[in-house]
Amino acid sequence: MLDLSLAIKAMGLTNLSKVLKRESAIGKTHPPGLLYHIWYIGVEPEQQGQGIGSQLLKKIIARAGNMNRLPVLETSTKSNIAWYQKHGFTIYSQLNFGFDLYCMKMMTT
16 A cells, blocks of 8 residues: 555656556566565765665665565666675566666575
């Protein structure tokens, strides 16, 4: 219900069907098992490049590990891919919704 409420507020009621179809398509690509879905992570532009985002992501990854869940995320920003890969993520699926969406998961050892 929280996702639905957020989708309505963020996208508007007229785009709700499109958002729900997109979320359904993304969900079908998810790896099996318990997941820890990273929905959004960001750092103020003037504070980027100082390691703040990396520290935050490491804490998120540790929390997922403590919960025995696999961290997953999606990004449409190609420049983010290398940063996530540096932190142990790999692309497991790519979807196109008029833009490329890269589905990423933490690599398992």
